[in-house]
Amino acid sequence: MLKHPSNHRAGRDALALDPRFGIEGLVIPRHTLPEDEVPPEAAYQIIHDELMLDGNARLNVATFVTTWMDPQADRLMAECADKNMIDKDEYPQTAELEMRCVSILSKLWNAPDATQATGCSTTGSSEAAMLAGLALKRRWQKRRRAAGAPADRPNLVMGINVQVCWEKFAAYWDVEMRLVPMEGDRLHLSAEEAVRHCDENTIGVVAVLGSTFDGSYEPVEEICRALDEYQQRTGIDVPVHVDGASGAFVAPFVDPDLVWDFRLPRVASINASGHKYGLVYPGVGWVVWRDPEALPEELIFWVNYLGDDMPTFALNFSRPGAQVVAQYYNFLRLGHAGYRRVQAYSREVATRLADRIAELGPFQLLTRGDELPVLAFQVDPRIDNFTVFDVSGALRERGWQVPAYRFPKNREDLSALRVVVRRGFTHDLADMLIDDLKRQLPRLEKQHAPQHDGATAGSFHH
Template sequence: MLSRHIDPDEIIETCKEHPHRKHASRDGRQGHVQSWRRDEDASAAAYQLLHDETALDGNPLLNLASFQEADKLIMENMNKNLVGDLWHAPKEGKVIGTATAGSSEAIMLGGLAMKKRWQEGRKAAGKDYFHPNIVFGSNAQVALEKFARYFDVETRLVPVKESNGFVMDPNDAIQYVDENTIGIIVIFGSTYTGHFEDVALMSKLLDDLQQRTGLDIPIHVDGASGAFIAPFAYPQLKWDFKVPRVVSINTSGHKFGLTYAGLGWVLWRDESYLHKDLVFELHYLGSVEYTFTLNFSKPAAPVIAQMFNFLNLGFDGYRKIAWKDLRNARMLSKALESTYFTVLSHPSNNAKGKNQHENNDDPEHYMAGVPVVAFRLNDKYKEENPSVQQQWIATMLRTKGWIIPNYNAPQGAEDVEILRVVVRETLSEDLMERLIIDILGVTEALAGPNHAFSGDAGQPKGITHPDHDHARPVKDNFDGLGEALEQLGFSSQC
């Protein structure tokens, strides 16, 4: 739902001129290479500004027009304009967007807009409009498949290849397009490996297709992870509204947007791409408002939290966090790559210029992607330890408190197993060092014939099973009689 009576640029300028902002100068901040802490005085200023602005909207207890808080409407519109600038929405158009319940709802809205626009064009041409399809890679998050199934759109999954980083190759995707294709979703930050799919190449191939066939196929960018990383880490990369064929973009506020879970955003480059059938007018809130979300009632807190981050951190703050996360991801990749693993994302040997920039902190000198490290056991380790299952590493790390998934690669490379670490702001360099030590420790503990998972049928030893007798303490270890048995388990002895 969008409010049209707030000037977001004026609000931002007010924030810049706020008396507390004098404490948040760039000179007072640390450089990119150091660990960066958020400015507490800037946080106070951002809080006060949002507190004052929402207070002026009226006391929610006295708002008898709606169950919703009016400040949510304000924040949605402010964010729309700000992110429109961040993603280079054309100035001549009228960018439009809304907050959503995560990227899943945002994907639904982006897909629905493309479907409605395709249907309208088919009806006008007197052609069949009952068999729409949509194209995206098999590495897609389940929300994309949900859209297709929920809204009766045929899914055309493009198999991925290990040689292409387990993401969709635009050259493969173009073969799935026909006159019933409502659009192509390009995944900008793969859930599996963190890689970016090539938006610019996809657009070029679709331009060529239009010249040959007349088919005008739009692109929706699923930037759930990458849309809050690329503007700050890879400003030269062409993926957003700078690519004319990109009509809509979604992102998650609760991933690298740094808010709590449950917030997403979707933007269209111009109102003309948001079909009128999706927009509803509301008249009972005291003024005319517009809604085009699947969920009407949503909490305002995550939206305000997003604005707090925008005001508090600003562009430089988000950039420093992105650089820090990517630096830590490269650190983890380098450590794993030199031991028992093959790294599938952020590999150190893929730096541009073959490591000549190894000490350079600028992400643009490295392979583009989000701070996700995907890796698997290398061939040498597997040859020396053929009985070891990679999933055991995830299980053993769980006993140390780490939750690191192990899963199969997408359709097209299903035989490859992947371990994955998402590097967030909270994963400090100290925690990163501990993680590396724990990963290497459990991997080494599995090597050789007498590892923790050896034995009958490969059953793990030392795992507690409260419902089984073998989970009880061994009496001989506690009664002081006889020789103590060797301790079994995943934790190292102190």
């Protein structure tokens, strides 16, 4: 409640209100509802001031998520903040923009018949991935039951570098995860390992177009070719889902000759994050199937809601429409040429930054930003007095959020730093990052021993 403090001293659980708001001497609780109203300007200022302790989003090179949009997009999102995406009868034009986006993505990813574009927006790429996984499971179950075979032990094959949403999918829907560990210099899934883990219970293989660990593309075309040969040998047909959370908005524009999408008949579905390299603020993902047959009808629910009978096959029901509108704004505003310029510039910044980091001496590149605009690098193994975690901590002193993390099973010995270059991260900011690395390195090189080993570094967990 609001209290007159008299002898009360505001501490961690309460906040003394600034006298300039005209309610001198009142204390606001932090963890319970106040008894009385607080003036709107006071409530705003309290929260605004606390949020100043957050990091600067533009200096956060840990995140793949968009941190800058055109002011016009900001304005559109504010105008649509009250729109519920599920209410297609009340907001029919927002629903129309969603379907235009699905159609655009279907064409961009070379679906065989984009006039039958099949897909939807989601709250993020994780939900999109789960919908695609559900479709794979249901199609496998129908095939098995039609053949009179058991359908109670599904598995899904993927590299251990997949995003955590796939672990959630497997746990929530009782699917065995067949995680292919890293081995030596192979830091993601290979075609050979994908096939080796498949059997008659495999509902699909997940190929990642842009690993979050190092930004590298998995060889989707090679995986599909190997599965073609596997089907010829065994008769087992294993579809592929492409997790294009980041790469599906990069490859079409800067790697047009790379074959990874619906041009490969074995690719059944693709998910992507509109809020990563789709260039939209957080809160939108996309899933597209190659054709209507790839999405089982029983996963589509027809709901009579607010005056209309409409289909829905997302996991969430109510969700904001503003991000969908912003996605369509980007498509309209940038077009193919604009997206190509944005992504090509990000790659140019990333590769130049990688070259300059390599020139510094103490670091070795794992990737250099020539697939996703993402570079990963390690401290030279011969250096024993500082670690990547020390480097991350030193850069944080200058405001940079550069993640340091260990790689997973079979390569736990490998620790790296990662820089995600995205829209708004310029050559100028890259120069500033290099300058700060140079500024901090002499101190690190004088250390007698590492200060952080990963267990004691709290800056990032992959």
